[in-house]
Amino acid sequence: MANDAADATAVSKTPVRAPSPDDPTIGRLVADASRDISTLVSKEIELAKSELKISIRAGGIGAGMLAAAAFIAVLGVIMLSFTIVYFINWGGSGLALHWAYLIVTLFWFLTTGLLAWIGVRKLKSVGPPERAIEQGKEIPKALKGKS
Numbered sequence: 001m002a003n004d005a006a007d008a009t010a011v012s013k014t015p016v017r018a019p020s021p022d023d024p025t026i027g028r029l030v031a032d033a034s035r036d037i038s039t040l041v042s043k044e045i046e047l048a049k050s051e052l053k054i055s056i057r058a059g060g061i062g063a064g065m066l067a068a069a070a071f072i073a074v075l076g077v078i079m080l081s082f083t084i085v086y087f088i089n090w091g092g093s094g095l096a097l098h099w100a101y102l103i104v105t106l107f108w109f110l111t112t113g114l115l116a117w118i119g120v121r122k123l124k125s126v127g128p129p130e131r132a133i134e135q136g137k138e139i140p141k142a143l144k145g146k147s
Contacts, residue, residue: 085103088103
């Protein structure tokens with residue numbers, strides 16, 4: 001008990017310093033923090049924009065190269081088709097040139113039909129993202145539980 005009295009006396013003897021005009025007020029601290037956060041967010045957005053510009057430029061160049069490759073591949077398929085037509089005609093089968101063209105054209109139409117049929121079947125098998133929907137429904141429940 002004697003110690004408690006001595007501690008209280010020691011605490012009361014410490015001088016209380018009056019706030020100086022240079023000490024920040026709570027309002028000034030909040031304003032400074034809000035300004036700093038705003039600056040930080042805007043700088044992060046600027047950084048993200050500059051990174052996206054570089055990524056988009058590289059992606060655009062890559063997409064352009066892929067489009068050029070696809071165009072050249074289409075030209076190659078056309079040339080391959082002419083080659084197959086002339087081999088059918090030349091191969092001693094005795095087919096006239098117009099029949100050889102018809103055979104190659106029918107081959108490409110059958111290939112196109114088969115690819116379209118497979119593509120439609122694959123698209124029909126696509127469903128909604130069920131797990132994501134279930135988790136999305138759980139978010140309001142979790143937020144209500146924490147309130």
